[in-house]
Amino acid sequence: MAKPRLLFQTSLIGILAVAVLGSTLVVSRQDYSFFDPLVHIKSVISQRYVDQPDEKAMQESAIRGMVESLNDPYTVYVPPADSKNFTKDLTGDYVGIGAQVTTRDRYLTVVTPLEDSPAFKAGILPDDRIVEIDGTTTLDMTTEESVDRLVGEAGTKVNLLIERKGERFNVTIARERIIAHTVKGFSWKPAANGSKEKGAWQFMIDPERRIAFLRLTQFTPTSAEEFAEVLKGLGADKGEVKGLVLDLRNNPGGVLQDAEAIADMFLEGGTIVSTKGRAVREQVSRAVKEGTLPPFPIAIVINGQSASASEVLSGALVDNGRAITIGTRTFGKGLVQSVHTIPNHGQLKVTEQRYYLPSGRSIHRSDDSVEWGVDPAPGFYIPATDAEVREMLQARREHETISSAKVAAASNWADPEWISSTMKDKQLAAALKAVQIKIDSGEWKPTGQPLPEVTAAASQELAKTRAYRARLERELDRVYRRLEGLESAAGEKTPEVDLWGDAVEVAGGQIEVFDKSGKSVGRFKVTAPDLERWLIDAGVTKEEVQKP
Numbered sequence: 001m002a003k004p005r006l007l008f009q010t011s012l013i014g015i016l017a018v019a020v021l022g023s024t025l026v027v028s029r030q031d032y033s034f035f036d037p038l039v040h041i042k043s044v045i046s047q048r049y050v051d052q053p054d055e056k057a058m059q060e061s062a063i064r065g066m067v068e069s070l071n072d073p074y075t076v077y078v079p080p081a082d083s084k085n086f087t088k089d090l091t092g093d094y095v096g097i098g099a100q101v102t103t104r105d106r107y108l109t110v111v112t113p114l115e116d117s118p119a120f121k122a123g124i125l126p127d128d129r130i131v132e133i134d135g136t137t138t139l140d141m142t143t144e145e146s147v148d149r150l151v152g153e154a155g156t157k158v159n160l161l162i163e164r165k166g167e168r169f170n171v172t173i174a175r176e177r178i179i180a181h182t183v184k185g186f187s188w189k190p191a192a193n194g195s196k197e198k199g200a201w202q203f204m205i206d207p208e209r210r211i212a213f214l215r216l217t218q219f220t221p222t223s224a225e226e227f228a229e230v231l232k233g234l235g236a237d238k239g240e241v242k243g244l245v246l247d248l249r250n251n252p253g254g255v256l257q258d259a260e261a262i263a264d265m266f267l268e269g270g271t272i273v274s275t276k277g278r279a280v281r282e283q284v285s286r287a288v289k290e291g292t293l294p295p296f297p298i299a300i301v302i303n304g305q306s307a308s309a310s311e312v313l314s315g316a317l318v319d320n321g322r323a324i325t326i327g328t329r330t331f332g333k334g335l336v337q338s339v340h341t342i343p344n345h346g347q348l349k350v351t352e353q354r355y356y357l358p359s360g361r362s363i364h365r366s367d368d369s370v371e372w373g374v375d376p377a378p379g380f381y382i383p384a385t386d387a388e389v390r391e392m393l394q395a396r397r398e399h400e401t402i403s404s405a406k407v408a409a410a411s412n413w414a415d416p417e418w419i420s421s422t423m424k425d426k427q428l429a430a431a432l433k434a435v436q437i438k439i440d441s442g443e444w445k446p447t448g449q450p451l452p453e454v455t456a457a458a459s460q461e462l463a464k465t466r467a468y469r470a471r472l473e474r475e476l477d478r479v480y481r482r483l484e485g486l487e488s489a490a491g492e493k494t495p496e497v498d499l500w501g502d503a504v505e506v507a508g509g510q511i512e513v514f515d516k517s518g519k520s521v522g523r524f525k526v527t528a529p530d531l532e533r534w535l536i537d538a539g540v541t542k543e544e545v546q547k548p
Contacts, residue, residue, distance in 0.1 A: 075348075096152070097175060099111075104129075126393050205413045242439055245301065246300045277336070299434050302325050302374060334373075336352055
């Protein structure tokens, strides 16, 4: 069943998902002139600066400066001290608590615990705020520093202070070796009491119609192999699978070669993806007939967090007429990075190419993009609010951790209505219903809404950006309050700036701005009560009005 492409996954390119190159680039004479002012500045600082400079820090700052000038968040310099962790991130093998984390509102926050991980077993939920790690606050701690504190030796314990819905509590978790298994089913079936057997994922969501469900959480060097093993276990190569729901929601991508290999399982031929770059010739990945699975309808569930390799897989199957997509438009991360090892033993991950779908559409989203990523099929657009997503993740987790036979017997995964009402997952419900209808009638019939117009999509993006701004403003208010508390504790007091009395109501009033010569620039209506704060932050000082 495995295709030839899988034989190459043990290569370094497969392991890192990007090309890893040594420092063999030729430096032209013209390039040397670029460094003349840098060498001169370095020489002056080294010889004349009042204190002994840290030359290593100077070197790394110069490198970071060049990288940051590209304004590309995906091109990054990894210093030697972080190279080991960088490689761990790419391969998904480490010792820790097993949770994806990020920094949100200045605190470390859980994106999601990995299934069957120590964090998952300890009851950690998405959006849990990790306030402290072993008594050290995560406030303003970088994500990298926080992760360094969470990982460690297998068997050692880490104490976390968790904040959830305003309540704080302590959780102690024993670290374990985490190997990211990326292929999940719709429900986890625990082992029977006293049994030596391990629990297992359930993949046949509709046994009567033989519809399988597979969820890919990310793409690692073992994802394609895992995926193939599951389908083989279900009898897909023998024609025993009649339909598939493939869930790529919240899948951030990963190893491109594994996404290509999975697409190749369903395609007899045609383009999977192409890549183009300024300094790299166009490369085209094509499917081959050998090892292709028997045809059956496929519905792929996507959302705004489906990125990179997820978009390659879904786009390849859609553009080749092999699947439909259900949910919302994907993230739009369509860049190919390569990793270069540099002489100081650091690494440079640099964007070299862009992904293009078989249709020629660019996956990547830039600030002025109107079209990007992969769209749901017409009639299969199913939006979900942040609150609905959290509710769905909560329901999924609770169901997967409950082991009573009574609850398992009450489950009815083959019923889309049950999935929507009990599991709070209207996108999965719509996908399953679509495949059921396709099997029963031979046609794809819409189970969602029409695709929004481009203007509507832009309005939705605008609403999200405005909501983000509102969160930043609330966080700024918290910063002010924290500053006041720290100043009070330290016995210090910042001189208070007061442009007008607290009783003054400025909302509905007007403000006039004059230029340096005293000429009126414009008169503006005040629509919000917090004008004073913004004027203070803008560096405005109050002038005394001269009384006649």
